[in-house]
Amino acid sequence: MSIVIKPLAQEHFQQSMDLSSFAFQFPLTQEQLNERSDSFINNDQLRLGVFEGEQLCAQATLLHLHTYIGGKVFSMGGIAGVSTWPEHRRHGYVASLLSELLIIMREQGQSISMLHPFSFAFYRKFGWESYVDHKTIELSSEHLSGILKNAKQRKLSGKIVRLNDWEKLQQVYNRYALRYNGMLQRSSEWWLTIIAKRKKGVYAAYENNEGVLEGYLIYEVTDRQMTIHEFISLTNQSEQALLNYIAQHDSMVHRVSWITQKDDEILFSLDNPRVKQETVPYFMARIVDVQSFIAQFPFLPSDSDEQFNIRIEDQHADWNNGSFLLTINRDGKAQISKSSERSTEEILISIGALTAWLLYYQNWYTLVRFEKASGVDDTLKRLQRRIPANRTYLTDFF
Numbered sequence: 001m002s003i004v005i006k007p008l009a010q011e012h013f014q015q016s017m018d019l020s021s022f023a024f025q026f027p028l029t030q031e032q033l034n035e036r037s038d039s040f041i042n043n044d045q046l047r048l049g050v051f052e053g054e055q056l057c058a059q060a061t062l063l064h065l066h067t068y069i070g071g072k073v074f075s076m077g078g079i080a081g082v083s084t085w086p087e088h089r090r091h092g093y094v095a096s097l098l099s100e101l102l103i104i105m106r107e108q109g110q111s112i113s114m115l116h117p118f119s120f121a122f123y124r125k126f127g128w129e130s131y132v133d134h135k136t137i138e139l140s141s142e143h144l145s146g147i148l149k150n151a152k153q154r155k156l157s158g159k160i161v162r163l164n165d166w167e168k169l170q171q172v173y174n175r176y177a178l179r180y181n182g183m184l185q186r187s188s189e190w191w192l193t194i195i196a197k198r199k200k201g202v203y204a205a206y207e208n209n210e211g212v213l214e215g216y217l218i219y220e221v222t223d224r225q226m227t228i229h230e231f232i233s234l235t236n237q238s239e240q241a242l243l244n245y246i247a248q249h250d251s252m253v254h255r256v257s258w259i260t261q262k263d264d265e266i267l268f269s270l271d272n273p274r275v276k277q278e279t280v281p282y283f284m285a286r287i288v289d290v291q292s293f294i295a296q297f298p299f300l301p302s303d304s305d306e307q308f309n310i311r312i313e314d315q316h317a318d319w320n321n322g323s324f325l326l327t328i329n330r331d332g333k334a335q336i337s338k339s340s341e342r343s344t345e346e347i348l349i350s351i352g353a354l355t356a357w358l359l360y361y362q363n364w365y366t367l368v369r370f371e372k373a374s375g376v377d378d379t380l381k382r383l384q385r386r387i388p389a390n391r392t393y394l395t396d397f398f
Contacts, residue, residue: 005100008047008059013040015056016047023083048100050093058084058093062101063398066185067112069359070298070388071178073185077101077110077288080398098126102288102317111293114285116397126316128284129352131361132182132392133262138276141254146271147247158237160245163203166191169216176232180393181359182285199229204245206238214238221252228258230395239266261393283394287355290320291336297358299332299386308383309343314351328386347375347383361392
């Protein structure tokens with residue numbers, strides 16, 4: 001039977017929920033179904049399905065989001081809810097959905113896409129590549145005692161205030177998110193519908209002597225364990241004050257855990273930095289339209305204009321596949337255009353590896369080492385010097 005790919009309508013709600021509940025092993029109550037029914041069709045997302053006749057076989061959701069890269073805001077297509085009934089798997093339905101979504105994202109000006117993979121190997125076949133890791137840190141009672149001891153030896157100015165809502169946290173988050181590649185630009189709606197529901201607990205913020213918030217925690221305590229949903233800090237003073245505040249829960253908790261970015265040096269500040277920690281790959285990213293992405297990308301300035309011949313391999317987006325001439329002006333503004341010329345110094349790279357490189361998740365040497373890219377070392381080094389060294393991070397999930 002031939003298939004049709006089309007947007008889901010309200011009439012497909014029950015089929016979509018049945019498939020999602022089965023695929024993600026998450027039964028929904030009637031109250032949850034009623035809540036999701038009200039927002040099933042809205043302007044912030046597109047639900048796409050593969051149909052055989054009237055039967056929904058596979059589906060995916062495209063979220064209209066924005067992300068920070070190099071301190072700039074990029075329109076981003078977040079892919080979520082990819083699911084297929086078992087009897088329709090390995091028929092190429094998800095591949096068809098992803099191809100269609102790439103076309104849609106390009107048309108909508110979403111030059112980059114992100115997703116949380118069930119399998120990294122699966123999505124790598126379609127051009128997505130790992131771009132951010134999460135490090136989970138777990139502190140014991142011993143570590144809390146050490147933090148309290150250190151706090152007595154230093155003068156911590158400012159104060160901790162507990163807040164009733166998220167609105168005052170938003171400005172702190174925005175300043176923090178600008179520092180990293182891949183963080184979401186959160187809308188008020190995202191705070192209300194996602195953060196407030198998924199990250200419930202206490203809002204505690206650090207306020208400096210001028211009354212300005214410089215950091216915050218969202219956390220909860222259950223069964224003598226503190227789980228920190230967000231630990232956001234703009235200054236060292238804020239970080240140490242929030243650590244001290246965490247340690248003040250020593251009579252209530254035996255363990256404290258939170259997730260941070262993989263290069264966080266906070267453990268260096270502890271008397272005993274030997275803590276339980278685990279680092280795992282988290283999200284994947286993919287440049288959707290290389291020409292649009294490069295036009296927005298903030299390369300570092302240099303003494304002169306530079307040009308690079310790049311051959312990009314992208315089997316699922318023809319507009320990215322082929323030879324390009326990348327021109328980066330001395331002020332960091334760039335453009336990339338198709339080129340018929342070949343060069344002995346040409347850089348050969350896949351779209352996924354290029355994404356990881358420009359987001360500063362990997363450098364040229366690692367990409368070459370694992371045969372994700374090739375080229376003349378001096379040329380690769382020249383391009384590396386123009387890429388901002390912003391770390392990658394993402395505190396959200398979709």
